[in-house]
Amino acid sequence: MQIFDDLVHLIYPNCCVGCDGELAVSEEFLCSTCSMEISPTNFHLYKEPTEMDKLFWGRKEVHQTYAHLFFEKDKASQSVLFSIKYQDNPDLAIYFGKQIGEILQTIPNFSDVDAILPVPLHPKKLFIRGYNQSLVLAKGLHETFSKPIDEKAIIRSVHSESQTKKSRFQRWDNVGTIFKVNQSIEKYNHVLIIDDVITTGSTVEAMMNALHEINPKLRISVVTLAIAK
DSSP: OHHHHHHHHHHSOOBOTTTOOBOOTTOOSSOHHHHHHOOBOOGGGOSSOOHHHHHTTTTOOOSOEEEEEEEOTTSHHHHHHHHHHHSOOHHHHHHHHHHHHHHHTTOGGGTTOOEEEEOOOOHHHHHHHSSOHHHHHHHHHHHHHOOOBOSSSEEEOSOOOOOTTOOHHHHHHHHTTOEEEOGGGGGOSEEEEEEEEESSOHHHHHHHHHHHHHOTTOEEEEEEEEEEO
């Protein structure tokens, strides 16, 4: 069996998403060099408020937050996010989602989550991209965290422009009224929003505002694969 695996690897080599170099048989998605370049936040070990907590101070009350990686330009983390978001790599999203789920199990404030809500894409963007990266992260998260995913609780009803080059105020203006919430959200006490990367938090804040319009007492936690450093 090992000989067969080595032969397949020789004919169809796996490449690192960080540097495009060939992966060793024992490596998955990232080579050892790029893996060392990834900066985990270790927010689950913090005793003081994290950068993720502070991001929402004075804006929205968030029950619990967690970010898995720091997003750093021109480093492996940028390649990981680009591969998940634009290069149709759901297996990579599942891989990191499972890692996140294992850590959330160790954080007591996540224990009573009723449902996982992936940040939704507008149907037009979903058609162009092929899949919702936040949903695939949620599926990986579900494998190790075992909380149900609710794709229908909130939808993106307006197709907004890309957030990439906008300021914080422009981002808010771009997403302020783009979500529509299903009345089914009233049955939940605590939900977890998951996104692929958070910079200013404007999209997630707009999503929380929309959820609270229907269920004002809803506790909301926010989890992301990466947060801008």
